[in-house]
Structures are given as structure tokens and as C-alpha cells.
Amino acid sequence: MSAAAVVPPEQILQWLQAVPDPEIPVLSVLDLGVVRGVEWEGETCVVTITPTYSGCPAMREIAQDIEGVLRGHGVTSTRVQTRLAPAWTTDWMTERGRRALAEYGIAPPAERAVDVSGIARRADRPAVACPLCGSLDTRLVSGFGSTSCKALYRCGACREPFDYFKTH
Incomplete structure (x- = not known):
């Protein structure tokens, strides 16, 4: 995807609504509050996620699913980064x-x-x-x-x- 075709973060978030939580598939990673932000660094879409707890085994699968959904929409350069602070809360x-x-x-x-x-x-x-x-x-x-x-x-x-x- 070229810099001229950068997709607005709001659209990326809509696409990420299709990424289910691996442990509770009726929840998307957005509804769970794991996705903390979407931004562009040049032509790379950077999605920031916070695990529900620091040792969550599902984070690798969530990152792969996020990358897969974005690839399916033509976003070929992605990076999923993990942020541990602030810690995830059910309030999210x-x-x-x-x-x-x-x-x-x-x-x-x-x-x-x-x-x-x-x-x-x-x-x-x-x-x-x-x-x-x-x-x-x-x-x-x-x-x-x-x-x-x-x-x-x-x-x-x-x-x-x-x-x-x-x-x-």
C-alpha cells in the first residue's frame, strides 16, 4: 500500500472488529479493549495492543490475526506492538x-x-x-x-x- 493510499485509523479499527479474542470468540479484540491504538509510521500501519495480563498466551495469535485481517484489506506493511503500561483493565x-x-x-x-x-x-x-x-x-x-x-x-x-x- 503506498503512502498516498494510507487508510484512516478509524477504518482500520472497523476492520479489526472482525478479529475475535481466541479464548472468548464472541468478543472482538476491540470489544475486549486489547487494541489501544492505530497509527501510521510512513507506510507501515502500527497497531498497539495491551494484553489482558502480561503472560497472556493468546497475544501471538491476536497479533497474527490482526496482521492477517489488515493484509486481507491490502495493508501489506504492518507492525503489531505490545504495550504493557498502563496495564489492561476490564474498564476498557x-x-x-x-x-x-x-x-x-x-x-x-x-x-x-x-x-x-x-x-x-x-x-x-x-x-x-x-x-x-x-x-x-x-x-x-x-x-x-x-x-x-x-x-x-x-x-x-x-x-x-x-x-x-x-x-x-
Whole structure:
């Protein structure tokens, strides 16, 4: 792609909406909040990503998928760079992503990780709504669910277990 044909970052972001999170495929990397920026350095499209945690094994696959989607749209010179700071937070998830999690059967984060003053907060146990029936009659079964970023809950109303995407 020549410099005259540089695609606006907004268009790149629209294309990246098609890149799913490898662990939760109903979420795009945009809805998860992993993509932190798109810019051009000359004729190279640079996409900055922040992993959900520093040792996330899915980042290589996400980078390859980003490069593949951009190549499919004619962007042949790309670089995906990882930025660890600031650390990823569930606050970066989009509302569309939160809805997709719930529809998939995973309760989205029940609170913000950082309050409006910028101070990180942690509730001992937030009220977590069951993504299957909506009841707040839920209880923590295990601090870890199917992945380290999730906890396992059980609903007292519908009796079903479900994952909760922990606030962090």
C-alpha cells in the first residue's frame, strides 16, 4: 500500500472488529479493549495492543490475526506492538463486549476496576447477576473459572453454574 493510499485509523479499527479474542470468540479484540491504538509510521500501519495480563498466551495469535485481517484489506506493511503500561483493565471493555459476554453465558464485570478519581478499587464480592436468568441470588464457588481471569459462580435461582469475568 503506498503512502498516498494510507487508510484512516478509524477504518482500520472497523476492520479489526472482525478479529475475535481466541479464548472468548464472541468478543472482538476491540470489544475486549486489547487494541489501544492505530497509527501510521510512513507506510507501515502500527497497531498497539495491551494484553489482558502480561503472560497472556493468546497475544501471538491476536497479533497474527490482526496482521492477517489488515493484509486481507491490502495493508501489506504492518507492525503489531505490545504495550504493557498502563496495564489492561476490564474498564476498557466496550458495552457491546459486556453484552456479548452475558449473551454467551459469562457474567461481565460487575463494577469498574478504577473509580472516577483514578483510584483502583476492589470489592470483596460484588453482586454478580446470573447471565442465564438475571438473578442476583448467586454465590462464588471458586476464585478461578475456566481461565484465570474468570471466577466460577452458581445461581441460586436457576441452579446453573457460570463464569464471571473478574474485575481487574
